Amino acid sequence: MSEVKFSKEHEWITLEGEVATIGITKHATEMLGDIVFAELPEKGSNVEKDGTAGVVESTKAASDVYTPVSGEVVDINQAIVDDPSKINEDPEGSAWFFKLKMKDMSEMDSLMNKEEYDKFAKESAS
Amino acid sequence: MSKKTSLYNIHTNHGAKMVEFAGYQMPIQYKDGIIQEHKFTRENAGIFDVSHMGQLFISGSDELTEDLEKIFPVNLKNLKINQSKYSFLMNEEGGIHDDLIITKMNDGYLIILNAACKNQDFEIIQKKLNNKYQMNLDESLSLIAIQGPKAKDVLGKIVSNINDLSFMNGGNFTFEDTEIYVTRSGYTGEDGFEISIDNQKAEKFVKQLIENGGKLIGLGARDTLRLEAGLCLYGNDLDEKTSPIEANLKWAIPKSRVETDYPGSEIIKKQINEGVKTLRVGIKPETRVIARGNTKIFNEEDKEIGKITSGTFGPSVDCSIAMGYVENNYSPTNTKVFLEVRGKKIPANVCDLPFYKKNYVKGEKNV
Numbered sequence: 052m053s054e055v056k057f058s059k060e061h062e063w064i065t066l067e068g069e070v071a072t073i074g075i076t077k078h079a080t081e082m083l084g085d086i087v088f089a090e091l092p093e094k095g096s097n098v099e100k101d102g103t104a105g106v107v108e109s110t111k112a113a114s115d116v117y118t119p120v121s122g123e124v125v126d127i128n129q130a131i132v133d134d135p136s137k138i139n140e141d142p143e144g145s146a147w148f149f150k151l152k153m154k155d156m157s158e159m160d161s162l163m164n165k166e167e168y169d170k171f172a173k174e175s176a177s
Numbered sequence: 178m179s180k181k182t183s184l185y186n187i188h189t190n191h192g193a194k195m196v197e198f199a200g201y202q203m204p205i206q207y208k209d210g211i212i213q214e215h216k217f218t219r220e221n222a223g224i225f226d227v228s229h230m231g232q233l234f235i236s237g238s239d240e241l242t243e244d245l246e247k248i249f250p251v252n253l254k255n256l257k258i259n260q261s262k263y264s265f266l267m268n269e270e271g272g273i274h275d276d277l278i279i280t281k282m283n284d285g286y287l288i289i290l291n292a293a294c295k296n297q298d299f300e301i302i303q304k305k306l307n308n309k310y311q312m313n314l315d316e317s318l319s320l321i322a323i324q325g326p327k328a329k330d331v332l333g334k335i336v337s338n339i340n341d342l343s344f345m346n347g348g349n350f351t352f353e354d355t356e357i358y359v360t361r362s363g364y365t366g367e368d369g370f371e372i373s374i375d376n377q378k379a380e381k382f383v384k385q386l387i388e389n390g391g392k393l394i395g396l397g398a399r400d401t402l403r404l405e406a407g408l409c410l411y412g413n414d415l416d417e418k419t420s421p422i423e424a425n426l427k428w429a430i431p432k433s434r435v436e437t438d439y440p441g442s443e444i445i446k447k448q449i450n451e452g453v454k455t456l457r458v459g460i461k462p463e464t465r466v467i468a469r470g471n472t473k474i475f476n477e478e479d480k481e482i483g484k485i486t487s488g489t490f491g492p493s494v495d496c497s498i499a500m501g502y503v504e505n506n507y508s509p510t511n512t513k514v515f516l517e518v519r520g521k522k523i524p525a526n527v528c529d530l531p532f533y534k535k536n537y538v539k540g541e542k543n544v
């Protein structure tokens with residue numbers, strides 16, 4: 052599996068071949084608070100880089116989930132829809148959101164690595 | 178600059194996320210988060226800083242009772258000393274300036290007002306009383322609520338004889354050498370108490386509640402608790418354009434007051450006799466989608482029939498819950514409605530309130 056990359060919208064992404072797994076970062080879940088609802092894109096649908104691909108709601112507010120790359124949705128994580136509290140428990144592991152068959156591999160290039168993201172998250176939080 | 182309550186340092190020391198609320202720096206949540214705080218209150222004893230709320234004392238005797246009955250649609254003459262009632266400050270159109278708790282004291286009345294409304298309430302009441310009485314919106318006092326099945330035990334360890342109080346009753350007690358005023362009341366659907374205490378002693382008092390098993394709970398959980406209990410939040414579910422009858426709070430206006438005079442009384446009498454066009458109801462979405470305030474409500478024919486005023490996830494009932502106003506013919510329990518959330522129509526059902534029910538100690542009906 053590839054190195055984990057991050058977007059400015061607080062999504063993480065890993066790559067296996069041309070299939071990307073995408074979720075939201077631990078930092079995002081800490082800002083959101085307890086997540087009580089998750090909506091994911093439909094399997095088979097196409098999503099565009101930086102477009103909305105889902106919604107999460109915490110006890111406080113609703114937030115859109117964006118996709119950092121374009122592609123066809125090949126799998127979704129039904130477990131987080133059934134029990135959204137899993138997202139707070141393991142956001143960067145078992146609580147992934149959806150998998151995409153990527154269209155344009157070069158879209159990975161503009162994303163941040165862990166060190167860059169941690170710095171970005173720290174700055175955007177302050 | 179927003180104000181700080183006397184408990185500000187305790188909040189930040191316990192990892193609170195502070196937000197501005199009604200001009201005060203208040204804790205929205207602590208480290209555990211809203212869901213854990215909510216559940217702790219339902220099972221144990223949650224401590225709430227509600228010092229931002231107004232504590233209005235009006236001094237006077239029998240004449241004051243008569244004058245206040247011209248302002249509030251409640252029966253004050255029959256109220257015993259230290260007994261409390263839920264009531265409203267209303268406008269001439271039957272709308273609500275504020276909802277409040279009024280308690281008869283030895284030498285007058287104590288009225289607990291919402292933080293965002295308290296200054297305006299003070300002016301309205303002062304004007305209606307023609308400056309005849311001494312009124313004090315006392316900023317030297319903090320207000321602390323302790324709520325939950327173990328509230329009586331936790332509070333009982335530091336204040337003696339607290340369990341003698343019955344629901345919606347108060348009295349003078351002592352904490353160390355300080356006199357405090359305690360009522361058995363709250364806004365969570367749980368047994369509990371509200372304690373009015375000198376600002377200088379508030380921090381020490383709360384620290385002792387924590388040492389004895391209580392936990393600080395933020396405004397976030399306060400909101401999910403009150404909504405599960407079917408209780409209205411002023412500004413969301415009640416406002417200047419909504420009457421207590423429309424808000425389904427008719428129980429708070431005693432029959433003996435329906436024919437008598439108070440602001441908006443003619444309109445209220447008419448609404449009681451002829452019915453109202455819209456009514457506050459509980460609504461349960463069929464999915465986990467949250468329908469927050471201002472969500473539009475539709476009928477099965479796609480006609481707009483009302484609006485959600487409060488909506489959240491209910492941690493104790495483990496589902497999405499909401500309250501809102503619908504046209505009267507859609508108010509019966511189990512009526513199918515649709516909620517427009519992010520462009521989709523979510524199926525939902527009108528349901529009975531509260532969503533979560535637990536018996537109050539020696540509970541008053543309907544409160």
